[in-house]
Amino acid sequence: xxxxxxxxxxxxxxxxxxxxxxxxxxxxxxxxxxxxxxxxxxxxxxxxxxxxxxxxxxxxxxxxxxxxxxxxxxxxxxxxxxxxxxxxxxxxxxxxxxxxxxxxxxxxxxxxxxxxxxxxxxxxxxxxxxxxxxxxxxxxxxxxxxxxxxxxxxxxxxxxxxxxxxxxxxxxxxxxxxxxxxxxxxxxxxxxxxxxxxxxxxxxxx
DNA sequence: CAAGAGATCATCT
DNA sequence: GATGATCTCTTGA
Numbered sequence: 001x002x003x004x005x006x007x008x009x010x011x012x013x014x015x016x017x018x019x020x021x022x023x024x025x026x027x028x029x030x031x032x033x034x035x036x037x038x039x040x041x042x043x044x045x046x047x048x049x050x051x052x053x054x055x056x057x058x059x060x061x062x063x064x065x066x067x068x069x070x071x072x073x074x075x076x077x078x079x080x081x082x083x084x085x086x087x088x089x090x091x092x093x094x095x096x097x098x099x100x101x102x103x104x105x106x107x108x109x110x111x112x113x114x115x116x117x118x119x120x121x122x123x124x125x126x127x128x129x130x131x132x133x134x135x136x137x138x139x140x141x142x143x144x145x146x147x148x149x150x151x152x153x154x155x156x157x158x159x160x161x162x163x164x165x166x167x168x169x170x171x172x173x174x175x176x177x178x179x180x181x182x183x184x185x186x187x188x189x190x191x192x193x194x195x196x197x198x199x200x201x202x203x204x205x206x
Numbered sequence: 207c208a209a210g211a212g213a214t215c216a217t218c219t
Numbered sequence: 220g221a222t223g224a225t226c227t228c229t230t231g232a
Binding site: 071072 | 213214215216217218
Binding site for chain 1: 223
């Protein structure tokens with residue numbers, strides 16, 4: 001109980017600054033591994049150690065929504081770095097992305113999985129399958145566990161209810177694989193833009 | 207277990 | 220009108 005409270009005590013001084021997100025999308029995707037996603041919510045806070053990401057690197061990337069141009073949906077990606085791009089897919093699931101790179105360059109990192117660290121009981125109440133390994137091991141599951149939906153689309157990651165902490169861990173060893181579910185993306189579908197923490201039990205099962 | 211289908215809707219053609 | 224940065228449950232071996 002006491003340990004749980006310690007874990008929940010977040011420190012905004014550790015919050016990643018906007019300059020972090022202004023790096024290249026690939027760099028951001030790699031460096032987000034081992035960082036902590038923090039979601040503040042009236043029901044309670046939830047925290048997870050990011051273990052899986054995917055980079056969507058810009059307008060030329062056929063797997064990136066922004067390759068279709070600037071629309072109401074993709075508008076956030078064209079804005080400044082360090083904001084959330086949240087969209088709804090398959091009639092069921094929200095996907096959380098963090099906008100990267102400079103203003104007017106549309107790119108983002110998809111957060112695909114996290115190891116639950118704080119607010120685990122709350123996550124279990126939000127998820128049908130309350131197994132620890134199944135709470136946030138996939139982009140849709142993660143959004144459900146962290147109560148992330150489109151109301152957070154465009155949210156500033158440097159001031160509010162949703163941000164990422166650097167707790168001083170070095171970036172863990174990781175591997176790169178092709179991205180999931182982007183078979184339509186022609187020669188871009190095989191790019192090794194999915195990054196997973198090596199040996200983590202909490203990555204998505206694909 | 208592996209494979210398959212169904213769920214369900216915002217977005218763009 | 221089609222389709223998707225998915226998940227879960229059912230089926231059958």
